[in-house]
Amino acid sequence: MLSYRHSYHAGNFADVLKHSVLIHILEHLKKKQKPFCYVDTHAGAGSYSLTSEQAEKTQEYQQGIAKLWQESNLPPALTAYVNVVKAFNVQNELTRYPGSPMIARHLMRQQDRLFLYELHNSEIEILRIAVNKDKRVQIAHEDGFTRSLSIMPPQQRRGLVLIDPSYEIKTDYKQVVETLDNLYKRFATGTYTLWYPVVERQRIDELEQSIAASSLQNVQLFELAQLPDKQALGMTASGMIVVNPPWTLKGEMQLSLSCLAEKLGIEHQGSYRIKQLKDE
């Protein structure tokens, strides 16, 4: 049974990294008129109240989006990110946070298509309400690992896939690489993003090794830490692995991550890592 609910974590430091990368890639895809597709294998509820009981309980967004909300001098990718979140809030007051499906829906054009997969019985209902009726968006209460494969290669032949499991099930670490590899074999020119948490560093070392051993080419890694490894229970850092990134991403992330490590790090212990995992 799935117990993870993103409403406890929406807008935290991990979402800041994940969603700023996502927005940069979507904006890059929009530079051409040709349609693209966006596939979210683990969509979540799509929209989150920051005044809900869950968000109030953890207050994680206070160490994430809230720290950037009033900043005026952010690097371009972070400015774009904050502006997207602002579009979901009124009068400059931070009370709502958009999940990845709503961010993509906000940025998509008439010609683009979204495919959203979510397994949780209640999250899928909230997601359907958040998206409302939109012919450009397909939502399925199905396993995103297998369903995403069935639509590859996409009709549009351009697109982005986000793989963002909660890693509740430890086999997720293995399954994400298998899924990436299979998706890539069917659609080698697509852009793929994989989110990962750093709870046990060993697991991430193994994740990097299996990506290095896979058929994937042109892979970059971006990681943001609030604290050094093992300085706290739970997640101290998180990262995004990007296959076929836009050429602009690395430079933008250099600026964004150095700013985020300073602003979101706890007691000046923030840090970041950028790595070319596989060459082009």
Ligand code: SAM
């Ligand atoms: N991508 C979302 C965002 O950035 O706003 C957050 C997603 S949350 C980290 C992970 C979600 O995946 C949870 O809502 C969980 O119910 C769902 N989930 C878990 N296993 C799944 C699977 N095999 N297929 C689809 N959804 C799954």
